[in-house]
Amino acid sequence: MQSLFQQIEQHAFDTPWRTALEGSQESLSYAELQQAIELLAEQLRGTGCRHLGLMLENGPRWLVWQLAAWKAGMVVVPIPLFFTRQQIRYQLDRCGIELLVGGEAAGVQALDPDFEAGCLIAETGGEETWVRRVAPVALPQGTLLVTFTSGTTGEPKGVCLGAEQLTALCDALxxxxxxxxxxRHLSLLPLPVLLENIAGCLMALRAGACCVIPDACESGLRGSAMPDLASLAACLQRRQPDSLILVPELLRALLWSVTLGGYQPSLKFVAVGGGVIGRPVLEMAEQLGLPVYQGYGLSECGSVVALNRPGCNRPATVGKPLAHCRVSLAADGEILIEGNTMLGYVGEVSPACGPVKTGDLGRFDEAGALIINGRKKNLFINSYGRNFSPEWVEAELCASPLVAQVCLVGDGRPFNLALVTPMNGVSQAGLDQWLRTLNRSLPDYARVRECILTREPFSAANGLLTPNGRLRRAQIEASYGDEIEACFCSEVAL
Structure with a gap:
């Protein structure tokens, strides 16, 4: 990321007074940012640690730590606060994290009692640091950042990216x-989300713009929970950003903020990705005059692969591929990506080779823009951009003797519902109690908001199971369409 550091240094020289990072409690000019990076990087070099875990709430200091760690030659592993303790522990161990930034004593000790309060770093800005001795973990050569997916089966997957991949993406964007x-770019997504981290914050710093990073209390956003719409609208009105990066659910929240929340926007560019966006939502954004541009990407390619843009916006598509990668289609329509791809996965030291198989089906329109037709295999991507396997959650629900059958509903939605066939004699109250217990062990994006009791068991005879016993998801959702829509409409209103 040498070019990024050179750009920050140039901004600090040309416009040292200009605000680089603006948070709810503090702000840093470009001169102050440059100084903070250098001071912290020097102290990080003195720790002897190579792998740093970043477990902080959104705010300017999050970016200071990441940039200083890179300056010191360290690998940064952002830790999503919406992960469960088990998932976080998995990240710590798989990446061999020696230095952890953030967290409180009881929580960190529960993750690993070998962590000790760090006293090696003085210039922390008040953040807690924790150090432990661990056996070295080999990562692909050149790894700078390890970003973890939500985990399609509950176990996150670590994608290793280097300076070349990140720089090429920034250049293409x-x-x-x-x-x-x-x-002014307003950062609303959690910073461990690669799309916000790279395409949002680092792009803003490259441009010499101000990156505004409010805390969750100000933005009204926390994890994958429904946003506090009034707080979000007030934050947007107060901060008056030029650009945003949103997932589909936050686009709907933006529309609410404009139509009902009193937000008067002066936006120039709103990128939306991470899940399915309904055509009516895009049409409403257009009617309101909002500059919304749909895109597509995945962590294995540094985040953004294709993007609509001013002068070339085709709303039925996710835009044309960017210059840093090559997109093609397999014989069965699966989207394949080559060029600017990851170094490999955590645990796979040998370099990644061949095209990335996305698991998404697509086609190109007559102008060369990419159209996404769905998933090759069954995988939910909710409206907050979190991806997971419904079979994982269904298996957890069926672990109870109260439950005979389950079909999860949540793809493209803000939360999950479960169609449940209970065992004989089991009441709705009993199922609700089991659901509350189970949800405490699941990450927020996998939790089930409500159970809908089925009218009869799923079977091949009624067309809701295949002959070998697999769920016919489309037929089940169609059969219970009224009940499903009633639940979502009662809790989600634009």
Whole structure:
């Protein structure tokens, strides 16, 4: 990331007074950011640690730590706070994290009692640091950042990215949005989300813009929970950003903020990705005059692969592929990506080779823009951009003797419902109690908001199971469509 550091240094020289990072409690000018990076990097070099885990709430200091760690030659592993303790422990161990930033004593000790309060770093800004001795963990050569997916089966998957991949992505994005005059980017997604981290925050710093990073209390956003719409609208009105990066559910929240929340936008570019976006939502955004551009990407390719843009916006598509990668289609329509791809996965030291098989089905329109047709295999991507396997959650629900059958509903939705066939004699109250118990062990994106009792068991005879006993999900959702929509409509209103 040498070019990024050079750009920050240049901004600190040319406009040292200009605000680089603006949070709910503190702000840093470009001169102050440059100084903070250098001071912290020097102290990090003195620790002898190589792998740093970043477990902080959103705020300017999150980015200071990441940039300083890179400056010190360390590998950064962002830790999503919406992960469960088990998933976080998995990250710590798989990556051999020696230095952990953030967390409180009881929680960190529960993750690993070998962690000791760090006293090696003085310039922390008040963040807690924790150090432990662990056996070295080999990562692909050149790894700079390890980003973990939500975990399609509950166990997160670590994608290793290097400076070359991240720089190429930033260069490709700059070629399509660099002339939009963006001076204030508002960061709403959790910073461990690669899309916000790289395409949002680092792109803003590259441009010499101000990156605004409010805390969860101000933004009204926490994990994958429903946003506090009033707080979000007030934050948008107060901060007046030029650009946003949103997942589908937050796009709906933006529309609410404009139509009912009193937000008067001055936006220049709103990128939306991470899940299915309904055509009516995009049409409403267009009617409101919002500059919304749908895109597509995945962690294995550094985040953004294709993106609509001013002068070339085809709302039925996710846009044309960016210059840093090559997109093709397999014989069965699966989207394949080559070029700017990951170094490999955690645990796989040998370099990644061949195209990335996305698991998504697609086609190109007559202008060369990419259209996503769905998933090759069954995988939910909720409206907050979290991906997971419904079979995993269904298996957890069926672990109870109260439950005979389950079909989860939640793809493209803000939360999950479960269609449940209970065992004979089991009441709704009994199922609700089991659901509350189970939800405490699941990450927020996998939790089940409500159970709907089935009218009869799923079977091949009624067309809701295949002959070998697999769920016919489309037929089940169609059969219970009224009940499903009633539940979602009662809790989600635009």
């Amino acid at each position: 700059w070629s399509v949005v660099g002339d939009q005059g963006i001076e």
